Amino acid sequence: MEIRDYLKQSSLYNVLAEESLFSERARTRIIKISNTIIICIFFILIVLFFIESSAKFKDYQNMAAFLVPRMVGLLFVSSGCWIFSKLMGFYLSSKYYFERVAKNNYSKDEVYTFSAGRILYAGRKTDILHGFLNSEIGRLVFLRLGVSERDVSDFYDSEPVIKEEVMPKTEGDMMKIEDLVSYLYSAKPNFVKFLNERGISDKELSGAVDWVIYEIESREYLSEWWRPEFLSRIKGIADDWSFGKTFLLDKYSRNLMKDFEVISESFVISNRDTEISQIENALSKTVGSNAMLVGEPGQEKIQVIWSMCRNIKKGNIAAALSNKKPILLSVSSIASVCKDKDTFEDQIQRIFYEVIKAGNIILVIDNITQLLKLAESLGSDFTNIMDPFFASSVIQVVALANTADFHQFIESNKSLINRFETVFVRPLSDDEVARIISGSALLSERQYEIFYTYQAIQELADSAGYYFPDGVSSDKAESLLNEIAPWAKRQNIFLIDKDAVLKFIEQKTNIPTSRIVSATEKDKLLNLEKVLGQRVIGQDDAILSISNALRRARSGVRNPNKPIGSFLFFGPTGVGKTETAKALAEVFFGGEKDMMRLDMSEYQTDDAMEKLIGSFASGKPGIFSDMLREKQYGVVLLDEFEKTNKEVLNLFLQILDEGFFSDMMGQKVNARNIIFIATSNAGAEKIFEMVKEGKNPKDFQEDLISEIVSKGLFKPELINRFDGTIIFKPLNKEDLAKVGKLMLQKLSKRLIEKGITLNITDELINFVVVNGTNDAFGARPMNRFIQDTIEGKIATAMISGELNTGNNIDPIIENNNFSIKVG
Amino acid sequence: MNELKVTIFKRKSNWYNGCMRYLSVLLGYLKWHYGKALFTTFALWRNFSVFVFNFFSIKSLASNFFTPWKRLAETYPKGIHLQEDLEIFLVNTMMRFVGMVLRTIMLAIGLFCYFIFLLSMPFFLIVWLLLPPFILLLIVFGLILIFSNSIWK
Numbered sequence: 012m013e014i015r016d017y018l019k020q021s022s023l024y025n026v027l028a029e030e031s032l033f034s035e036r037a038r039t040r041i042i043k044i045s046n047t048i049i050i051c052i053f054f055i056l057i058v059l060f061f062i063e064s065s066a067k068f069k070d071y072q073n074m075a076a077f078l079v080p081r082m083v084g085l086l087f088v089s090s091g092c093w094i095f096s097k098l099m100g101f102y103l104s105s106k107y108y109f110e111r112v113a114k115n116n117y118s119k120d121e122v123y124t125f126s127a128g129r130i131l132y133a134g135r136k137t138d139i140l141h142g143f144l145n146s147e148i149g150r151l152v153f154l155r156l157g158v159s160e161r162d163v164s165d166f167y168d169s170e171p172v173i174k175e176e177v178m179p180k181t182e183g184d185m186m187k188i189e190d191l192v193s194y195l196y197s198a199k200p201n202f203v204k205f206l207n208e209r210g211i212s213d214k215e216l217s218g219a220v221d222w223v224i225y226e227i228e229s230r231e232y233l234s235e236w237w238r239p240e241f242l243s244r245i246k247g248i249a250d251d252w253s254f255g256k257t258f259l260l261d262k263y264s265r266n267l268m269k270d271f272e273v274i275s276e277s278f279v280i281s282n283r284d285t286e287i288s289q290i291e292n293a294l295s296k297t298v299g300s301n302a303m304l305v306g307e308p309g310q311e312k313i314q315v316i317w318s319m320c321r322n323i324k325k326g327n328i329a330a331a332l333s334n335k336k337p338i339l340l341s342v343s344s345i346a347s348v349c350k351d352k353d354t355f356e357d358q359i360q361r362i363f364y365e366v367i368k369a370g371n372i373i374l375v376i377d378n379i380t381q382l383l384k385l386a387e388s389l390g391s392d393f394t395n396i397m398d399p400f401f402a403s404s405v406i407q408v409v410a411l412a413n414t415a416d417f418h419q420f421i422e423s424n425k426s427l428i429n430r431f432e433t434v435f436v437r438p439l440s441d442d443e444v445a446r447i448i449s450g451s452a453l454l455s456e457r458q459y460e461i462f463y464t465y466q467a468i469q470e471l472a473d474s475a476g477y478y479f480p481d482g483v484s485s486d487k488a489e490s491l492l493n494e495i496a497p498w499a500k501r502q503n504i505f506l507i508d509k510d511a512v513l514k515f516i517e518q519k520t521n522i523p524t525s526r527i528v529s530a531t532e533k534d535k536l537l538n539l540e541k542v543l544g545q546r547v548i549g550q551d552d553a554i555l556s557i558s559n560a561l562r563r564a565r566s567g568v569r570n571p572n573k574p575i576g577s578f579l580f581f582g583p584t585g586v587g588k589t590e591t592a593k594a595l596a597e598v599f600f601g602g603e604k605d606m607m608r609l610d611m612s613e614y615q616t617d618d619a620m621e622k623l624i625g626s627f628a629s630g631k632p633g634i635f636s637d638m639l640r641e642k643q644y645g646v647v648l649l650d651e652f653e654k655t656n657k658e659v660l661n662l663f664l665q666i667l668d669e670g671f672f673s674d675m676m677g678q679k680v681n682a683r684n685i686i687f688i689a690t691s692n693a694g695a696e697k698i699f700e701m702v703k704e705g706k707n708p709k710d711f712q713e714d715l716i717s718e719i720v721s722k723g724l725f726k727p728e729l730i731n732r733f734d735g736t737i738i739f740k741p742l743n744k745e746d747l748a749k750v751g752k753l754m755l756q757k758l759s760k761r762l763i764e765k766g767i768t769l770n771i772t773d774e775l776i777n778f779v780v781v782n783g784t785n786d787a788f789g790a791r792p793m794n795r796f797i798q799d800t801i802e803g804k805i806a807t808a809m810i811s812g813e814l815n816t817g818n819n820i821d822p823i824i825e826n827n828n829f830s831i832k833v834g
Numbered sequence: 835m836n837e838l839k840v841t842i843f844k845r846k847s848n849w850y851n852g853c854m855r856y857l858s859v860l861l862g863y864l865k866w867h868y869g870k871a872l873f874t875t876f877a878l879w880r881n882f883s884v885f886v887f888n889f890f891s892i893k894s895l896a897s898n899f900f901t902p903w904k905r906l907a908e909t910y911p912k913g914i915h916l917q918e919d920l921e922i923f924l925v926n927t928m929m930r931f932v933g934m935v936l937r938t939i940m941l942a943i944g945l946f947c948y949f950i951f952l953l954s955m956p957f958f959l960i961v962w963l964l965l966p967p968f969i970l971l972l973i974v975f976g977l978i979l980i981f982s983n984s985i986w987k
Binding site: 033087102239245 | 856859862863866867870874878890969970972973976977980981982
C-alpha cells in the first residue's frame with residue numbers, strides 16, 4: 012500500500028491535514044513576532060503620548076498625531092493574531108493531545124500514532140526517510156544524538172527522493188514511530204552509513220527516539236497546569252488547623268498517593284511489574300497479608316511502591332488493593348518521639364488501631380530493621396507485641412528493608428519472617444537506569460540551561476555501575492547527574508556529550524577514562540605487538556598471544572563486570588615477564604609508575620587474606636584493598652602467584668570473574684580498570700627441557716598446564732578465568748645479545764646526557780652476555796653486571812678526572828676483563 | 835490552446851481548493867469553540883472551584899469549627915478537684931473561642947473568594963463566547979486605523 016492511501020485509513024488524517032495548514036512552527040513564530048510588536052508599540056505609544064501632551068515638542072506634534080492611530084491599529088492587529096494563534100493551538104492540540112499523545116491511549120482500531128502520522132504526512136510526497144529527517148521529532152532526535160543540523164540537511168539533500176514508497180509492514184497492530192525508525196535502520200543502507208560514520212548504533216538511535224517522545228509527552232502533560240491533579244498539590248492554608256481522624260498516623264507518616272511521583276505519571280519511568288505482582292499476591296492473602304520488600308539502600312524500594320500507587324490510581328491492580336491508599340510510616344519520626352518503652356508500645360499500637368479503623372490503608376514501614384532496633388533498644392519485644400496485627404486479616408503491611416540488614420537481622424527472626432512474604436527488588440540493567448535518569452535529565456536541563464545528548468545519558472548510566480561498584484546504580488546515576496550539571500556550568504560546557512561525561516568522571520575518580528576507553532585505544536590495540544616488541548626481546552609468540560587475547564577481551568562491547576585484562580605468565584626467571592608487565596602499563600596507562608606489584612610469596616601464611624584485604628577484628632586496612640582504592644587503574648603484577656595460599660587464590664577467582672571484591676569491612680573495591688598479570692615459575696624446568704629439544708611453546712602448552720594442574724598448584728577454573736595463559740621461553744644467545752644491546756643503549760643514553768659517548772661494540776655485547784647471564788636466571792643478572800663492571804669503571808674514571816664532557820669511551824676487552832680507553 | 839486552458843483551470847482550482855481547506859479548518863474551529871471547548875471550560879471552572887474550596891480549607895474549617903485551636907486542650911485530672919477543673923474548663927473554652935474566631939475570619943475570606951470566583955464564571959463565559967467576533971473586530975478595526983486618515987481627527 013502506498014503511503015498516501017495508508018494515511019487516509021485513519022481518522023487522524025484530517026487532523027494531520029489541518030495541522031499542516033496551521034503548522035506549529037508557523038504558530039509559534041506568529042506568537043513570538045506579535046509579542047515583540049506588542050511590547051515595542053507599548054513603549055512607542057508612551058513616548059508619543061508624552062510628545063503630544065508636552066508643549067516642548069510642538070514641532071513634532073503633527074507627526075505624533077499621525078503615528079498614534081497607526082500604532083494603535085498595529086497593536087490591535089497583532090493582538091488579534093496573537094489570540095488567534097493561541098486559540099488555534101488549543102484547537103489542534105485538543106484534537107490529538109487529550110486522547111492520544113500524552114497518555115498513549117490509542118483506540119484499538121487506530122492505524123498509526125499521531126507522531127508517526129506526522130512523519131508519514133511530512134514524507135507523503137517523497138518518502139519515509141525524508142519525512143523523518145524533515146519532521147520536528149527527527150530534528151530533535153538528531154539533536155539528542157549530537158548530530159549537527161547542517162550534517163542532517165546535507166544528508167537530506169544528498170539522498171535521492173523515492174516517488175512512490177510502499178508502506179512497510181508493522182509487527183504490532185499500530186504503526187509507531189519506533190517501528191518507522193527500525194524500518195529505516197533495516198531498509199536504508201545510506202541512513203545506517205550516515206549514523207555509523209558518527210558512531211551511532213541502532214540501540215542509541217532507538218533510545219534517543221524513546222527519549223524524545225517521552226520529552227514531548229511530559230512537556231505537553233506538564234503544560235496543562237490546570238489539571239485537577241496539579242491543582243490538588245497545592246496545600247490548603249488552614250489544613251493543619253485541626254487534625255483529621257487519623258491524627259496520630261498523620262503525625263508519623265505521609266500519603267504516598269499524593270507524592271509527585273505518583274501524581275505526575277509522565278515524569279516517572281519504571282519497569283517493576285514482577286515486583287508489583289508479587290506484592291499484590293502477598294497482600295491479597297486472607298490472613299497475614301504482608302510483604303517485605305528487600306533491596307539495596309536507596310530509592311529503589313520506594314520507587315516500586317510508587318509504581319504500585321500509580322497502578323492503584325489507574326485501577327490496574329488486584330481487587331484486594333483497589334481504592335486503598337498506601338501510607339508511608341517514617342520510623343525516624345517515631346524514634347524521635349518515643350523515648351521510652353511505654354510511649355513506644357502505646358504509640359505503635361495506636362497507629363495500628365487507627366490503620367485498622369480507617370480500613371482503606373496499606374501501611375508501608377520505611378525501614379523495618381530500624382524499627383526492630385529501636386524496639387530492642389527500648390527493651391520492647393516488638394515481634395511478639397505486633398504479631399497479632401501481622402497475623403490478622405484486617406491489616407495490610409509492606410515493610411521495606413535493606414538487603415544487608417535483612418540477612419543480618421530479619422532472616423533469623425523466624426516468627427516475624429513467617430508473617431511476611433519476601434519480595435526482592437531486582438537490580439536494574441544499565442539501559443533501564445538510562446531510561447530512569449533520562450527523565451531527571453530533562454529537569455536538570457531546565458534548571459541549569461544545559462543540553463544532554465543521549466550518549467551522555469547512556470554513559471552516565473554505564474559509568475555509575477562501572478566506576479562506582481557500591482550501591483544502587485539508579486541512585487548513583489542520579490547523583491552523578493546532579494553533580495555533572497553544576498560542574499559543566501563551572502567549566503562553561505553547555506552541551507554535555509559522552510566526552511564531557513568521561514572528563515567529569517576522570518576528574519571525580521582520578522581514573523583516566525579517556526586513556527582507557529577512548530578511540531586511541533583502538534590504535535594501541537592494533538599496534539600492540541610492535542610496541543611491546545620494542546621492549547621485550549625474544550618472546551614474539553608470547554607477545555602475539557597477549558595482543559590477541561587483549562584484542563579479544565576488548566573487542567566489541569566492553570564487559571563492564573570484569574577487569575580490562577588478566578594474564579598468567581609462565582616461564583623461567585629473567586626472560587621478560589616483568590618487562591612485559593611494565594610495557595603494558597606504559598602502553599595502556601602512560602607510564603611504568605602505573606604498575607603496582609605484589610610479591611605473592613609474602614602471602615603464604617594463614618593471615619595472608621588479612622594482610623591483603625584487612626582485618627575486621629583489628630581494624631587494620633588491607634594492603635591490596637588500599638592499593639586499589641588509591642589507584643583504581645593500572646597494571647597489577649602478582650609475582651610468584653603459585654606461592655600464595657588457597658584462600659587468596661579463591662579471592663582472585665572472584666576478582667577475575669566479577670571485577671571487584673569486598674574488603675573486611677564489607678565495602679566493595681573496584682578492580683575493573685586493572686590489567687592483572689600473574690607470573691609463575693612453575694614448570695620452568697619443563698619449559699627448559701622442551702625448548703632444548705627444539706619444541707615450540709605453543710605445542711607443549713596444554714601438556715604443561717595439565718602438569719601444573721595435576722601438581723595442584725592452580726585449579727583449572729582459576730586458569731580458565733584468565734584471558735590468556737602465556738608461556739615465556741628461555742632466551743637463546745641471540746636474544747640475550749639483543750637484550751644486552753638494549754641495556755647498553757640505555758646506559759649510553761644516560762651518558763650522552765652528560766656529554767659522554769659510549770661506543771657499543773659487538774665485543775662489548777658479547778662480554779656482557781657471557782658474564783651477565785646464566786641458565787637459571789636468564790637475563791636478570793645482566794643489569795647488575797653492567798652496573799657493577801661497566802658503570803663502575805666509567806664512574807671511577809669520571810671521579811678521577813680522566814673522563815670529561817665531550818669525551819668518547821672505547822671499550823677494551825682483554826682476557827675477559829673490561830677496561831676503557833678515553834678518546 | 836487546450837493545454838493552456840487546462841493549466842489555468844488547474845491553477846484556479848488549486849487556489850480554490852486551498853481557500854476551501856482553510857475555510858473548512860476555520861469552520862471546524864468554530865464548531866469546536868462553541869461545542870466541545872465550551873464544555874471543557876465548564877470542566878476547568880469546576881476544577882478551579884474545587885481548588886479554591888480546598889485552598890481555603892473551607893470543608894475542614896467548617897467541620898472542625900468548635901474544636902480548640904490546634905487541638906491545644908488540656909485533659910481533666912481523675913477525680914473531682916473543683917478549682918482545677920474550673921481552671922481547665924476556662925482555658926479550654928478560651929482555646930475553643932480563639933479557634934472559632936480565627937476560623938470565622940478564615941471562613942469569611944475563603945467564602946468571599948469562593949463567591950467572587952463563582953460570580954466570575956458568567957463573565958468568562960461571555961468573554962469566551964465573544965472571542966471569535968472580537969478577534970475579527972480587532973483585526974478589522976486595526977487595519978482601518980492603520981490605513982485611514984480621518985478617524986482620529
